Amino acid sequence: MTKILADTFGYSTFRVGQEIVIEQALAKKDTLVLMPTGGGKSLCYQIPALAQDGLVLVVSPLISLMQDQVEQCRAVGINAGLVNSALTPEQIQAVFGQMHRHELDILFVAPERLLQLNFMERLQELNIGLIAVDEAHCVSHWGHDFRQDYRMLGKVREHLPYVPIMALTATADLATREDITHQLSLDNAFVHLASFDRPNIQYTVASKYKPLDQIVEFIKQRDGSGIIYCNSRKKVDEIATKLNQRGYRCGAYHAGLTTDERAQAQRDFQVDNLELMVATVAFGMGINKSNVRFVIHHDLPRSIEAYYQETGRAGRDGLPAEALLLFAERDAARIQEWIETGEGARTEVELEKFAAMQKFAEAQTCRRQVLLNYFAQYSDTQCGNCDVCLDPPQHFSALEIAQKVLSCVYRMRQQGTANQVVEVLKGRKPAKIIEFGFDKISTFGIGKNKPDEYWFNIINQLVHQGFLRIDITRYGALSLTEAAKDVLRGTFELQLAVPRLTVVSTRKATSAAKNYDKALFAKLKHLRKQLADQQDIPPFVVFSDASLMDMADQLPQTQYDFLQISGVGQVKLEKYGNDFIAAITAHCMA
Known part of the structure; x- marks a missing residue:
C-alpha cells in the first residue's frame, strides 16, 4: 500500500483514515467512509484497484464527474474506463471487451446502468474485487441530493453477495448515515467518520x-x-x-x-x-x-x-x-x-x-x-x-436607530420593501417613492449620514429579533410586529450588533501559505497549461497548485529531487519530469 502510494501517487504518507479504510477493503469488508470534500476519498478505492486482483466498480452520479475521474486515474497510470449514456453502442462494447480481457483496474458506471439485468449478468461472469458507491448520500431519502436510481443500489447485494461495498460521501448527517447503511445492507460495515472540518x-x-x-x-x-x-x-x-x-x-x-x-x-x-x-x-x-x-x-x-x-x-x-x-x-x-x-x-x-x-x-x-x-x-x-x-461582533445601544427604521416602516403604511425603506431613509426620490408620496413623510432623509449597507444590516437584525416581518404575499413588504410597539415607545434598552460594512480581510488566513518563488510558480503554471492543452486534460490533472508551490519552494533540478515533491510519482516523473526540471533549472540560472 505504501509503495503504491509513493510510486503511483507521489505521496509519502496517507491522510487520516485512508490506510485503515483501504485495509478493510482489501480484507473484503464493507465500509462506510465519511471524509470531507478534498479529503482523499478516491484513493480509498484506487489503491485497492492496484493492490488486488479483480475489477473495482465505482458508481458515480454524473457523466462529467466520471470523465474527470477517468482522466485523473489515467494520469497516474491506472487503467480506468467508464460506461454511461454518452457513449455509442460500439464504444460500450469496446469497454466490455476490456473488462473481459482484464485490461481495466477501475470501471466507472452510472447507477441506472449498473442495475440493468444484462449488465449485472455480465458482471457475474467477472472477478469483481470491490463496489465503491461514490456520493453515497444520494442513496438516502434524508440526504440533500436524493436520487431514485441510487435508492435501488441495495439490489446489487442480491446479485453480487460476496463483493464488498464501500460507500463514500462528504455530506451526511446522522439520519442520512443510518439510511445509507440500511439501504445498502452495510449492517456490519467498518465506519470511518473523518472530521468534517475544512480548516483551510x-x-x-x-x-x-x-x-x-x-x-x-x-x-x-x-x-x-x-x-x-x-x-x-x-x-x-x-x-x-x-x-x-x-x-x-x-x-x-x-x-x-x-x-x-x-x-x-x-x-x-x-x-x-x-x-x-x-x-x-x-x-x-x-x-x-x-x-x-x-x-x-x-x-x-x-x-x-x-x-x-x-x-x-x-x-x-x-x-x-x-x-x-x-x-x-x-x-x-x-x-x-x-x-x-x-x-x-x-x-x-x-x-x-x-x-x-x-x-x-x-x-x-x-x-x-x-x-x-x-x-x-x-x-x-x-x-x-x-x-x-x-472580527467579533461589537454591540451598541440601538434604540434610537431602531426607532428611525420602525417609524419609517410605519409611516410608509407598512407597504415598503427593505429597498424602499432604505431609499426613504437616504432621502432619494425614485419613481415609486414619489408615486406613493413617501417623499413627503417625516422620516424622509433622516438616515442620510449612514451608507445603504448600514441600514440594510439594521433592518435584517430587526427581522432576526422579531421587530419586523417580511410579508412575501405583499412582494416582500416590511410590517411591524407586536414587539415593535415597545421599541417605538422606548420602554426598554435595545442592543444590536455594529454593522459590518466590508467583507472581513483574509490576510490572517492566507499568511500560513508556503513561502515560495512567485515568479517561478507563474512560469510553472504556464508550462502546466501548455502541457494540459496538448493532451486535452485539465491543468490540475498534470499537477495541483500545491505541487507547483512545492516545486517553487524546493527547486528540484534532478529526477531524484523531483520525486520528493508532493504529488509526483513514477508515471508523472516520466511524463512531465524533464519539462518541469528544465523550467526550474532555467529559472535558477537566469
Whole structure:
C-alpha cells in the first residue's frame, strides 16, 4: 500500500483514515467512509484497484464527474474506463471487451446502468474485487441530493453477495448515515467518520444589499478560480453577463442550457479557459477542480449539507480558500415559502434543514462550530478563521436607530420593501417613492449620514429579533410586529450588533501559505497549461497548485529531487519530469 502510494501517487504518507479504510477493503469488508470534500476519498478505492486482483466498480452520479475521474486515474497510470449514456453502442462494447480481457483496474458506471439485468449478468461472469458507491448520500431519502436510481443500489447485494461495498460521501448527517447503511445492507460495515472540518476554508457571511457590486469588490481582490452560486437561471445569466462586461472570463451553467452548452462551459472552467463560473446547484458534484480559490453564494442554500458541499468545491488542494455567503432575510422568507408549497414528509425534512441553514447565516458565534455541530462533530473551540472569529461582533445601544427604521416602516403604511425603506431613509426620490408620496413623510432623509449597507444590516437584525416581518404575499413588504410597539415607545434598552460594512480581510488566513518563488510558480503554471492543452486534460490533472508551490519552494533540478515533491510519482516523473526540471533549472540560472 505504501509503495503504491509513493510510486503511483507521489505521496509519502496517507491522510487520516485512508490506510485503515483501504485495509478493510482489501480484507473484503464493507465500509462506510465519511471524509470531507478534498479529503482523499478516491484513493480509498484506487489503491485497492492496484493492490488486488479483480475489477473495482465505482458508481458515480454524473457523466462529467466520471470523465474527470477517468482522466485523473489515467494520469497516474491506472487503467480506468467508464460506461454511461454518452457513449455509442460500439464504444460500450469496446469497454466490455476490456473488462473481459482484464485490461481495466477501475470501471466507472452510472447507477441506472449498473442495475440493468444484462449488465449485472455480465458482471457475474467477472472477478469483481470491490463496489465503491461514490456520493453515497444520494442513496438516502434524508440526504440533500436524493436520487431514485441510487435508492435501488441495495439490489446489487442480491446479485453480487460476496463483493464488498464501500460507500463514500462528504455530506451526511446522522439520519442520512443510518439510511445509507440500511439501504445498502452495510449492517456490519467498518465506519470511518473523518472530521468534517475544512480548516483551510474561511467562512464569511455578509448582509446582501448590492450583490453584484459586493461580488465584484470581493473577486477583484483575489486571485484564482471561483464559483458563484445563484438560486435561479435568470440570475445566473444576468450576473455572468455583467461580469463578462466588466472584463472577467466568466461562464454560466444551469439546467436551461443544452447538454452541449453545459459540457463546454464546465470543460472551459476545468481547463482554466474561464476564471469564474456562475451557476445554479446543477453545477454540483461534477466539479472535481482542485484549484478553486473561492465560492460565493449569491443566495441562501436550502440546507447546510448543500452549503457544505458547495463551499467544499474551494480549496480541494489544501491551500487557503474562502466561502462568502450573501444573506438577506427577504431571500430566506421566499425560499421558505417555496419549500412549504411541497407535500409529504420530504417537505418537513426540507423545512427543518432550511431552518438550520438560516440559523447558520444569522449566527453571532463561530461559523465553523455551527457547521461541525450540525454534523454531530461537537466543538467548543473557536476556529479563528471565519468572519465572527476574525472580527467579533461589537454591540451598541440601538434604540434610537431602531426607532428611525420602525417609524419609517410605519409611516410608509407598512407597504415598503427593505429597498424602499432604505431609499426613504437616504432621502432619494425614485419613481415609486414619489408615486406613493413617501417623499413627503417625516422620516424622509433622516438616515442620510449612514451608507445603504448600514441600514440594510439594521433592518435584517430587526427581522432576526422579531421587530419586523417580511410579508412575501405583499412582494416582500416590511410590517411591524407586536414587539415593535415597545421599541417605538422606548420602554426598554435595545442592543444590536455594529454593522459590518466590508467583507472581513483574509490576510490572517492566507499568511500560513508556503513561502515560495512567485515568479517561478507563474512560469510553472504556464508550462502546466501548455502541457494540459496538448493532451486535452485539465491543468490540475498534470499537477495541483500545491505541487507547483512545492516545486517553487524546493527547486528540484534532478529526477531524484523531483520525486520528493508532493504529488509526483513514477508515471508523472516520466511524463512531465524533464519539462518541469528544465523550467526550474532555467529559472535558477537566469
